[in-house]
Amino acid sequence: MALHLNLLHEIESAKRARQRDPLKLGIYGIVFIVLCFLGFYFLRLGTTGTILNEKKTLENEWAALEPRQTAAIARAEELRAEIALSSNAISFIESRFYWAPLLEQIGHLVPPSIQISRISGDLQSARGCTISLEGIAAGVEPRTVAEKLRTTLATELLAGEGKVDSSFVSLEDGANQALVGGQTLPTSIFTIRLSVRLSETPPAP
Amino acid sequence: MKLSKDNIQKIALSTLMLLFILYGYFSFLLDPLAQKGAIARKEMADLRPKLLAAKKQLNETNALEEQAPASQATLETIFNDIPNGSPIAWFPPMMTDFFKNQGINSRSIRLTREADAGATLPKFRRLSWVIELSEVQYSQFGQALAALENKMPLIQIEQIQMMPSTSNVETQNVNMTLSNLVKK
Numbered sequence: 221m222a223l224h225l226n227l228l229h230e231i232e233s234a235k236r237a238r239q240r241d242p243l244k245l246g247i248y249g250i251v252f253i254v255l256c257f258l259g260f261y262f263l264r265l266g267t268t269g270t271i272l273n274e275k276k277t278l279e280n281e282w283a284a285l286e287p288r289q290t291a292a293i294a295r296a297e298e299l300r301a302e303i304a305l306s307s308n309a310i311s312f313i314e315s316r317f318y319w320a321p322l323l324e325q326i327g328h329l330v331p332p333s334i335q336i337s338r339i340s341g342d343l344q345s346a347r348g349c350t351i352s353l354e355g356i357a358a359g360v361e362p363r364t365v366a367e368k369l370r371t372t373l374a375t376e377l378l379a380g381e382g383k384v385d386s387s388f389v390s391l392e393d394g395a396n397q398a399l400v401g402g403q404t405l406p407t408s409i410f411t412i413r414l415s416v417r418l419s420e421t422p423p424a425p
Numbered sequence: 426m427k428l429s430k431d432n433i434q435k436i437a438l439s440t441l442m443l444l445f446i447l448y449g450y451f452s453f454l455l456d457p458l459a460q461k462g463a464i465a466r467k468e469m470a471d472l473r474p475k476l477l478a479a480k481k482q483l484n485e486t487n488a489l490e491e492q493a494p495a496s497q498a499t500l501e502t503i504f505n506d507i508p509n510g511s512p513i514a515w516f517p518p519m520m521t522d523f524f525k526n527q528g529i530n531s532r533s534i535r536l537t538r539e540a541d542a543g544a545t546l547p548k549f550r551r552l553s554w555v556i557e558l559s560e561v562q563y564s565q566f567g568q569a570l571a572a573l574e575n576k577m578p579l580i581q582i583e584q585i586q587m588m589p590s591t592s593n594v595e596t597q598n599v600n601m602t603l604s605n606l607v608k609k
Contacts, residue, residue, distance in 0.1 A: 241432075246439025250446065257450050264455065268462040275465045278472045282479075289479035292486040299489040301547075306496035308545040309503050312606070313578040319585060320571035327563060341585040 315346045322377070322416065326353070329372050333358050333365055333400050347382075351414040352389065358398035362408035366391055370412050382418035389413050504608060507579070512536075512552055512607045520556060523576075527569035532557040532598075542606055549606045553583070556603065560596040563587075579606040 226232075238244075319341065330336055338354040353373075359365035366388075374386040394407030428436070508515045517534040524531045535555045542549035558566070566587070573580065584602035 241435070246436060246443075250439065250443050253443070254446060254450075257446075261450070261454050261458070264458050264462075268458050268465070271462050271465045271469070275469050275472075278469055278476065282472055282476055285476060285479040285483075289482050292479075292482045296482070296486045296489055299486070299493045302500065303489070303492055303496045305546065305548060306499045306503075309549070309606075310499060312546065312581075316574070316578075316581050318571075318574050319582050320567055320574055323563075323567050323570065323585075327567065337589055339585065339587040343581070343583045 317343055317346055317349060317418070319349075322349075322351075325377050325379075326351075326373070329376055330355075330369065331365070333405075334369055335398075347420065348415070348417040351416060353412045353414065354410070355412075356394055356398065356407050356409055358400045358405045358407045360405060362394065362406050363391060366408050366410040366412075369410075373412065373414060377414070378416065378418070382416060384417075385415040387413050503579070507606075507608050509608075512605075516552070516554065516605070516607075520554075523573065524556075524558060524569060527572060528565060529558050529561050529569055532559045537602070541609075546606065548609050550609050551604050551606055553602060553604045556599075556601045558599040558601070560590050560593050561599055562596055566597070566599055577605070580604070 322341075323339075326336075326339070334355055334357045336353055336355040338352075340352040341349055342351075343349045355366075357363070357366040357369065370386045370388060374384050377384045389411040391408060391410045394409050396407060397404050398407050399405075508519070513536055516536075520534050521531050533556075536552060537555050538553035540551055541547075542551040561569075570582070574582070580603055582601055582603045584600075586600040587597045590596040590598050
């Protein structure tokens, strides 16, 4: 058997020892970890950069919108005030109480045997008023004539467009007699108070 | 494998270096970046509702701008119907002429009260007047009243008193209290 001698034994041992140098292996490991960390850092840097760009876009948009918004708020206030004023003026006009139709109806409902001597009307609200009618009723039974007027006013005045309450403030026998249709009849003096309340829908102007 | 003292020192040094690198990485690179991102996200979250509100406000104002011309035209029409100058100068002659055209004599027209028309009508004043009409027939007065209420929309009659005329039994004297809106 031939003798096998490895004359490079010492050199190879030294080489192996160098290859297993823990510092060198550690440095390789650290470099690898650092590279991973750097990769992750750049990934995060890219994401953050995107967010910052988006933020800058929003800031630019806000910088452009903010003065317009401030101006728009002031203008909106101005316009709202104008619209409200116009609407309130129309509401005032449309919700007025119209006296003429009421007086016309009263004129039609008073029979020839009654003479109205005084009318007083007071506006209570946009939809209501009180009216006081003073007059003389003539008839065989003058109080009945006055009562008939009171009930007629209560039921027929406004004719479904509101509510009328009527009551006597006074009803007395008259001292004088009246000539109605060629007949001399006894009289009564009355004061009727009407409380008029229109329905909520305003009349057409 | 048995580590020599020299190798142990080298491993310890490498570990120390790694720790320093980790500290520096997190403290000087990653954390500031994360903080920057978080701050940016928070600011964006604050900005988005503001932007939405601003856009909403602009849309609202645009909608109001579309409504406004009709309201402005209405107001202009109302204001154009009110003569310029002091109402005490133009209102009594205007009413005298009005009743004269209706065939009614107005005995006097007096201003009794002047006040703001209220918070809902800030550009108006409300004036109260007492008008005395003499020797007017019931039907004639009714027609005049209807014309007044229809032609003068800013007038509201508040009180009416009709009493027999002393000079002519066929006619009445009328006292009216009315208010009208005028420009401030």
